[in-house]
Amino acid sequence: MPSRASAIERYLNRVAFGTALLVTLLPPTAYLMLELHHMEATLEVEARAAALVVNNYIAHNPESWHFQQERLGEVLRTVNLPQSTLRIYDTAGTKLAEAASRIFRPTMTRSVPIYDFGEECGRLEIVGGLSELVANTLLMGAFSFILGVLTFFPLRRLPLAALRRSQQELQNELRRRLEIESQLRGAQDRLAEADRLESVGRLAAGVAHEVKNPLAIIRFGIDYLERQTKGDASQEEVLSDVREAIGRADRIVKGLLDFARNKSIARIPVSLHAVIDNALYLTRHELETRQIEIVRVFQEDLPMLQGDPNRLAQVCVNLITNAAQAIGQKGRITVVTRAITLGPGDLSRDALDSFRIGDPVVIAELRDTGPGLSPEAQKKLFDPFFTTKPVGEGNGLGLSVARNIVLIHDGALVLRNLPEGGVSATLMFKQNRE
Amino acid sequence: MKRILVVDDEPAITRLIKLNLEATGKFEVHAENRGAQALERARACQPDLILLDIMMPDLLGSDVAAQLQADPELHDVKIVFLTAMLKKNEMPDSKGEIGGQHIVAKPVSTEDLITVIETVIG
Numbered sequence: 001m002p003s004r005a006s007a008i009e010r011y012l013n014r015v016a017f018g019t020a021l022l023v024t025l026l027p028p029t030a031y032l033m034l035e036l037h038h039m040e041a042t043l044e045v046e047a048r049a050a051a052l053v054v055n056n057y058i059a060h061n062p063e064s065w066h067f068q069q070e071r072l073g074e075v076l077r078t079v080n081l082p083q084s085t086l087r088i089y090d091t092a093g094t095k096l097a098e099a100a101s102r103i104f105r106p107t108m109t110r111s112v113p114i115y116d117f118g119e120e121c122g123r124l125e126i127v128g129g130l131s132e133l134v135a136n137t138l139l140m141g142a143f144s145f146i147l148g149v150l151t152f153f154p155l156r157r158l159p160l161a162a163l164r165r166s167q168q169e170l171q172n173e174l175r176r177r178l179e180i181e182s183q184l185r186g187a188q189d190r191l192a193e194a195d196r197l198e199s200v201g202r203l204a205a206g207v208a209h210e211v212k213n214p215l216a217i218i219r220f221g222i223d224y225l226e227r228q229t230k231g232d233a234s235q236e237e238v239l240s241d242v243r244e245a246i247g248r249a250d251r252i253v254k255g256l257l258d259f260a261r262n263k264s265i266a267r268i269p270v271s272l273h274a275v276i277d278n279a280l281y282l283t284r285h286e287l288e289t290r291q292i293e294i295v296r297v298f299q300e301d302l303p304m305l306q307g308d309p310n311r312l313a314q315v316c317v318n319l320i321t322n323a324a325q326a327i328g329q330k331g332r333i334t335v336v337t338r339a340i341t342l343g344p345g346d347l348s349r350d351a352l353d354s355f356r357i358g359d360p361v362v363i364a365e366l367r368d369t370g371p372g373l374s375p376e377a378q379k380k381l382f383d384p385f386f387t388t389k390p391v392g393e394g395n396g397l398g399l400s401v402a403r404n405i406v407l408i409h410d411g412a413l414v415l416r417n418l419p420e421g422g423v424s425a426t427l428m429f430k431q432n433r434e
Numbered sequence: 435m436k437r438i439l440v441v442d443d444e445p446a447i448t449r450l451i452k453l454n455l456e457a458t459g460k461f462e463v464h465a466e467n468r469g470a471q472a473l474e475r476a477r478a479c480q481p482d483l484i485l486l487d488i489m490m491p492d493l494l495g496s497d498v499a500a501q502l503q504a505d506p507e508l509h510d511v512k513i514v515f516l517t518a519m520l521k522k523n524e525m526p527d528s529k530g531e532i533g534g535q536h537i538v539a540k541p542v543s544t545e546d547l548i549t550v551i552e553t554v555i556g
Contacts, residue, residue, distance in 0.1 A: 205519070209489060212518030213444050216540035220450035223544035227457060246541055257519070 016155035024148030028141040035133050043110040047126040050079045050086055051112045054124055058116050072097035085127040103129040204256040211253050219246050265308035265408055269432045272362050273298055276335055279316030286324050295334040303339050305362050305429040307409045315405050318398040319366050319425045326370030334367045354410045360431040367424045372417040438463045441472045442487035454544040469493030473501050476508050483555050488517040512554045
C-alpha cells in the first residue's frame with residue numbers, strides 16, 4: 001500500500017512539474033516566435049519600401065549615383081525609419097551610404113537588391129533592434145514563471161491531498177469492516193452459546209420437574225414417618241438429616257430453574273452503587289460470620305446503566321458469595337467502581353463481543369484476598385455445575401447464572417488472578433444514555 | 435370436616451397427602467391420579483377444595499381448572515395448584531398466591547400445605 005501510494009505521488013509530482021514547466025515556457029516562447037516572425041516581415045516590407053525610394057533616385061541619376069554617397073545618405077534618411085539602420089552596398093560589397101539609428105544588440109538584418117536600369121547594382125540592408133522584444137519576452141517569462149509556480153503547488157497538493165484523503169477513508173472503511181466482522185463473529189459465538197444455554201436450560205427445566213416430584217414424595221413421607229416415630233431421638237435425627245438433604249436438593253433444582261429462566265428482564269436506569277450495596281446487605285451475615293472486611297472505593301457521580309436491578313443484585317450476590325467462600329475466614333473484599341471510555345487496552349477477549357473502543361462504560365471490580373483460581377478452574381469457570389467448593393456449599397451454578405444475566409444486559413464478566421494473589425471479578429456495562 | 439380432592443399423576447404423592455392430611459382429623463381426602471377423570475371425581479365427591487397438579491401426562495392441571503370453572507356445579511370449588519415448575523423468583527406471596535392463583539411449590543412440608551389450605555377455605 002505505501003509503495004503504491006509513493007509511486008502515485010511520484011507520478012503526480014511529475015505531472016505537476018511538467019504542467020508548471022509548460023505554463024512557464026509556452027507563453028514567452030510563443031510570444032518570441034510570433035514577434036520574431038512579425039519583425040522579420042516588417043523589416044522585409046521596410047527594406048522593399050526603402051529600396052523603391054533608392055531605385056527611384058538611381059533611375060534619376062544613372063551612372064553618377066554611385067559617386068553621390070552624401071546624397072544617397074540623405075535619400076536613406078528621407079525614408080524615415082528611426083528604429084532601423086539602412087545601408088547601401090555596391091555589388092562588390094563596399095558600403096556606399098548609411099542612415100544609422102541608435103540600435104542595441106541583438107539585431108536582425110534583412111537585405112534586398114537595388115537596380116540601375118533593370119540591372120542589379122547593389123543591395124540595401126536594413127538592421128532592426130531586438131532588444132525591446134527580448135526585454136518583453138523576459139518580462140513575460142518572469143510572469144509565466146510566477147504562474148508556473150502558482151500552478152505547480154496546487155496541482156501537486158490538491159490531488160495528493162485527495163489521494164491521502166481517499167487512502168484514509170479506505171483505511172477507515174477497512175477498520176470498520178474488520179470491526180463489523182469481529183462483531184459478527186462475536187454475535188455468532190453468542191448465538192451458539194445462547195443455543196447451548198437454551199438446550200441446557202430445557203434440560204434443566206425437565207430435570208427439575210422430574211426431581212421435584214420425588215422430592216415431594218420424600219418430603220411428605222418424612223412428615224408421615226415423623227408422626228410414627230414420636231419420641232425416638234435417633235430416628236428423628238435421621239429424618240431431620242433427610243429433610244436437610246431434601247432442602248439441599250431443592251436449592252440445587254431451584255438454581256437450575258433459575259439458570260433456565262426466561263431471558264426477559266426489566267430495563268430501567270440502575271445505579272451500580274445501589275446494586276452493590278443491596279448485594280452487600282443481602283450477604284452481610286455470610287460476610288460477618290467469616291469476618292470479611294469490605295472496602296468500598298466508589299467513584300463519585302458514577303453514571304447509571306440500564307438493566308434489571310434485581311437480576312444485577314443477584315450477580316453481585318453470587319460474586320460476593322464466591323469471593324467470601326474462596327477467602328474462607330478473615331480476609332478482605334475490595335469493591336472498586338469507575339466510569340471510563342473504552343480504549344484499545346481495556347478490551348479483554350471476553351468483552352470483545354459486547355463492546356467497541358470508544359464506548360462509555362461503568363465498571364465494578366471485586367478483588368478478594370482468597371487463594372486465586374487454579375488453571376483448571378480458570379478453564380471451567382462458567383461451566384454449569386463446575387464447583388471448587390465443599391459439598392453443600394455451592395451447586396456450581398452461581399457463575400453461570402451470573403454470566404447469563406450479565407450477557408442479557410450486553411455486559412461482560414471477566415475473572416482473573418491478581419498478581420498479588422486473590423481473584424479480580426470485573427463487571428462492565430454500557431452507560432445509560434437516556 | 436373439610437373435603438379435599440387431590441389430583442396428581444404420582445400415586446405416592448396422592449397417597450401421602452391423603453395420609454398426612456387425614457391424620458390431622460380436619461380433612462376427608464379423596465385421591466385421583468388421572469387428570470381426565472378429575473371432573474367426574476369432583477362431581478362424585480363434591481370437595482371444598484381441589485389440590486391440583488399442573489403437569490400431568492393426560493391433561494394439564496390448567497385445563498382441568500378450566501373445566502371446573504365451566505361446570506355450573508363445581509365452579510365455586512376452590513383450587514390450589516401443586517407444581518414442580520416454580521422458580522426461585524416466582525415464589526408465592528404470604529397468601530400463597532401468584533397473580534391471584536393459589537400455588538404451592540413441590541416439595542412442600544405438610545405443615546405449609548395445611549396452612550395454605552386453611553387460608554383458602556378458612
